[in-house]
Amino acid sequence: MGLRKKIKKFLYQRKFHKNNFQLNINNKNILVTGGNSGIGLALTKNLLALNNKVISTYRENGENLIAINDLNLSVVKLDQSDINNFNDFEKKIEETAIDIIFNCAGVFGGNFEEQEVKNIDFKKFQKVLMVNSISILNIIKIILNKKKNKSKLELIINISSDAGSINQNKDGDAYIYRTSKSALNSITKNLSIDLNKKFGTTVFAIDPGNTKSGMNPGGYIETDNCAKLIIDLITTNSELNGKFVNLLGKEILW
Numbered sequence: 001m002g003l004r005k006k007i008k009k010f011l012y013q014r015k016f017h018k019n020n021f022q023l024n025i026n027n028k029n030i031l032v033t034g035g036n037s038g039i040g041l042a043l044t045k046n047l048l049a050l051n052n053k054v055i056s057t058y059r060e061n062g063e064n065l066i067a068i069n070d071l072n073l074s075v076v077k078l079d080q081s082d083i084n085n086f087n088d089f090e091k092k093i094e095e096t097a098i099d100i101i102f103n104c105a106g107v108f109g110g111n112f113e114e115q116e117v118k119n120i121d122f123k124k125f126q127k128v129l130m131v132n133s134i135s136i137l138n139i140i141k142i143i144l145n146k147k148k149n150k151s152k153l154e155l156i157i158n159i160s161s162d163a164g165s166i167n168q169n170k171d172g173d174a175y176i177y178r179t180s181k182s183a184l185n186s187i188t189k190n191l192s193i194d195l196n197k198k199f200g201t202t203v204f205a206i207d208p209g210n211t212k213s214g215m216n217p218g219g220y221i222e223t224d225n226c227a228k229l230i231i232d233l234i235t236t237n238s239e240l241n242g243k244f245v246n247l248l249g250k251e252i253l254w
């Protein structure tokens with residue numbers, strides 16, 4: 001790694017590094033999607049450490065979640081790429097009143113070359129839209145329609161990306177990912193008006209920055225630090241409804 005990159009990494013890590021948190025999310029029933037890896041896995045572990053009951057979903061392989069081996073954790077398979085995949089999830093959720101949802105599951109949709117307009121595979125595009133945006137609305141629909149154990153649904157956090165900001169787009173390309181996250185942002189804004197009016201639910205979108213994960217192996221922020229920053233933000237900022245923010249709570253233009 002060159003000196004310039006090292007300095008950039010150091011400054012980035014320092015900006016997003018925090019040690020002392022005032023954590024008071026506890027004794028909640030929390031749903032985390034995309035929980036077997038990356039930010040979703042780190043959130044699952046941190047939320048369990050705060051004495052919450054967590055339902056975490058995984059796409060195909062739940063081994064990292066199973067390895068946590070905590071009685072307060074239940075896991076369920078949910079591949080969000082197909083609307084017909086939600087039956088097991090629906091049954092699992094029926095028993096629990098959900099207070100908080102972290103929508104972490106997401107996919108980039110192919111490399112940059114595959115996402116150039118001349119190369120777009122529209123079947124793939126539809127799948128990514130399903131995973132990154134449309135399925136999130138279905139999860140909320142299922143929770144709102146539960147017959148038993150009605151949920152309080154205090155808070156919904158959608159893990160978006162600054163790539164979904166139409167306003168900040170200076171680079172072009174990445175059509176599939178950008179569009180899917182812009183759609184997620186639109187859904188977030190709409191929910192923040194609608195559900196807030198009906199149930200008092202706080203709904204916001206967050207860009208998790210440059211976090212090291214399967215999706216972004218060269219990232220600068222450790223997933224554990226990213227999860228702690230997200231939890232810290234929720235516990236210290238009561239003005240998040242309808243906003244699109246970064247890990248420090250600074251607003252990003254939609």
Ligand SMILES: NC(=O)c1ccc[n+]([C@@H]2O[C@H](COP(=O)([O-])OP(=O)(O)OC[C@H]3O[C@@H](n4cnc5c(N)ncnc54)[C@H](OP(=O)(O)O)[C@@H]3O)[C@@H](O)[C@H]2O)c1
Binds near residue numbers: 059104105106
């Ligand atoms: N890391 C960053 O720098 C960064 C920046 C901006 C936004 N984000 C967003 O942060 C969120 C978490 O990503 P991450 O960085 O933690 O990467 P990650 O480790 O790849 O996490 C993505 C998660 O989504 C799951 N997933 C993928 N396809 C799915 C499907 N069809 N159904 C259900 N789950 C599916 C993955 O499961 P499998 O592992 O089984 O595929 C994985 O657990 C994503 O929404 C991403 O867009 C990340």
